[in-house]
Amino acid sequence: MDEKLQQFFSSLDRSRFVDEPYKALSSLDHPLPIGYGQTISQPSLVAYMTEQLELNKKHTVLEIGTGSGYQSAFLAEFSGEVYTVERINELSKKAKKRLDSLGYKNIHYRVGDGTLGWPEHAPFDRIMVTAAPSKIPEALLDQLAPEGIMIIPVGPEGWQELLKVIKDRHGSVSERKLLDVTFVTLVDK
Ligand code: SAH
Numbered sequence: 001m002d003e004k005l006q007q008f009f010s011s012l013d014r015s016r017f018v019d020e021p022y023k024a025l026s027s028l029d030h031p032l033p034i035g036y037g038q039t040i041s042q043p044s045l046v047a048y049m050t051e052q053l054e055l056n057k058k059h060t061v062l063e064i065g066t067g068s069g070y071q072s073a074f075l076a077e078f079s080g081e082v083y084t085v086e087r088i089n090e091l092s093k094k095a096k097k098r099l100d101s102l103g104y105k106n107i108h109y110r111v112g113d114g115t116l117g118w119p120e121h122a123p124f125d126r127i128m129v130t131a132a133p134s135k136i137p138e139a140l141l142d143q144l145a146p147e148g149i150m151i152i153p154v155g156p157e158g159w160q161e162l163l164k165v166i167k168d169r170h171g172s173v174s175e176r177k178l179l180d181v182t183f184v185t186l187v188d189k
Pocket residue numbers: 034038039040041064065066067068069070071072085086087088091112113114115130131184185186187188
């Protein structure tokens with residue numbers, strides 16, 4: 001892992017992103033419940049996904065599935081602007097409160113259907129999806145900029161492949177499988 005990422009990973013206290021009684025378990029490298037049937041991934045996977053996104057400070061990033069806001073903190077730390085979409089209002093509100101208290105001013109929050117992306121702020125240099133669809137939503141592919149990278153788990157409930165999707169400068173898309181993973185389902189209306 002890159003040194004700056006490693007440093008940030010060690011410094012970010014995950015207990016700030018979960019409620020009792022899970023705070024005591026937050027230092028374990030294990031997924032944890034965040035309410036509403038949703039979970040926060042194990043920290044090592046969050047760090048790995050962040051690394052695979054190859055971020056820099058010039059990037060505008062779309063995140064689908066704000067959840068607790070833990071992954072959003074990584075994105076905000078290593079990119080320019082973060083646009084994060086969450087369907088559950090209460091989770092979005094709580095995440096905003098936590099991330100505001102940590103001082104992040106480059107995160108923009110929206111409550112809504114992430115399968116539609118956030119067209120008003122497209123295109124995005126990077127897209128991070130932290131809930132799994134059965135196939136990559138068309139809107140997200142459309143909203144990925146040329147030379148963009150998207151990290152997304154794709155597959156049926158309970159078992160998915162984590163994909164790295166790359167759009168070249170001419171707009172052609174290719175994908176590579178990174179890992180087998182388990183994420184909550186990306187709700188599709
Ligand atoms: N990255 C988060 C974990 C996200 S869990 C973290 O670090 O805590 C996946 C999240 O995706 C859940 O909060 C769930 O409510 C949200 N989600 C599921 N389907 C969605 C959709 N269609 N649009 C937006 N958010 C969605």
